[in-house]
Amino acid sequence: MKIKVFFILSMLFMINISAQNTVIVGTYTNSEKCDSGGIHIFDFDEDTYEYKLNYQTENVINPSFVSLSPDKKFLFSVNENGDKSTITSFSIDEPKGTLTKIDERKTQGEDPCFLISDEKNVIVANYSGGSINVYKRLDDGKLSEVSQTIKFEGKGFKKERQDKSHIHQVQFSPDQKYVLATDLGLDKIYVFKYHSDKEQTLEKVDEFEAKKGSGPRHLVFDKSGKLIYLVQELSGDLSVLSFNDGKIELVQEETLISRKVHFKFRAADIHLSDDEQFAYVTNRDDADDITTFRVLKNGRVEKIQQIKTTGKNPRNFAISPNNKLVLIANQDTNKINIFARDKKTGILTTTKKSIPVCSPVNVIFYEKGK
Helix, strand or coil: CHHHHHHHHHHHHHHHHHHEEEEEEEECCCCCCCCCCCCEEEEEECCCCCEEEEEECCCCCCCCCEEECCCCCEEEEEECCHHHCEEEEEEEECCCCEEEEEEEEECCCCCEEEEEECCCEEEEEECCCCEEEEEEECCCCCEEEEEEEEECCCCCCCCCCCCCCCEEEEEECCCCCEEEEEECCCCEEEEEEECCCCCCCEEEEEEEECCCCCCEEEEEECCCCCEEEEEECCCCEEEEEEEECCEEEEEEEEECCCCCCCCCCCEEEEEECCCCCEEEEEECCCCCEEEEEEECCCCCEEEEEEEECCCCCEEEEEECCCCCEEEEEEHHHCEEEEEEECCCCCCEEEEEEEEECCCEEEEEEECCCC
């Protein structure tokens, strides 16, 4: 009997521990309505939705997007600040849940909005600069000066938003052999071979031309690396693309909105569920919603739900490690709203719970001990 009781108590303890996670939030610090210290770190319980602000940075300008190193020892952030923009590296104290600034380097391009990292490099997308920067990453988390810059020239279809190149995202392929970059300004996806140890880290091998005026923003690979799901900010489309040996081809294009509806929108972020059976996409402005797509066996998608995020300007979002929650950063209402997720159907339901954060943009989970 004592053994059974001990076993049950141990299981309950493990379940409780597994529900405890860390949420890291990148924000804009230039809001006129509230004050943000920059990067916020919360203890968060996936079962009860309870949270506690554990740490926040000070005097870090507009760390709107962050990236964990693969070993989770370091965190890298962009610092959107026009021609004074930088990227910053921090070490992570896992037991304390705090950050220590290690290094800061200027970007060769304005307003970095996305970055990725591995053991060798940090790669940055500069939105206003229309360029990509590569930094060599040292073992202690410090960064080199820019080791490679790739700048893009031209004009797009829509003058008000596509006056020039606007690189919005860089992303590794699952096998780490390629890096892809979305160009919202020129309606393109650039494909680079990735040479982690070489000075010229990125070698352009191809480019994919999206529909004119569509504005490619964010993409996500499936685990096989054979399919890409792309959200297009300006047209409000979700595109399914095939990817083989560095070549991209269009498979399907689905809309987030009815073609008969005329209102302001800006599609934002996209993620696949861990089982790859569902895709989720946020849309801003008059839409302010999140759309759920079922992913079919052939990789194509079908829309099954569209629900308001109960906040304004939903940006990035994250699916929780237990796959039961979706946390959505609503920038203009200063909250990360919590939605329950049905793992079988993919359907989202509002919990009416939220985490207050000034001007949140990017939210990621950090699983301690993993």
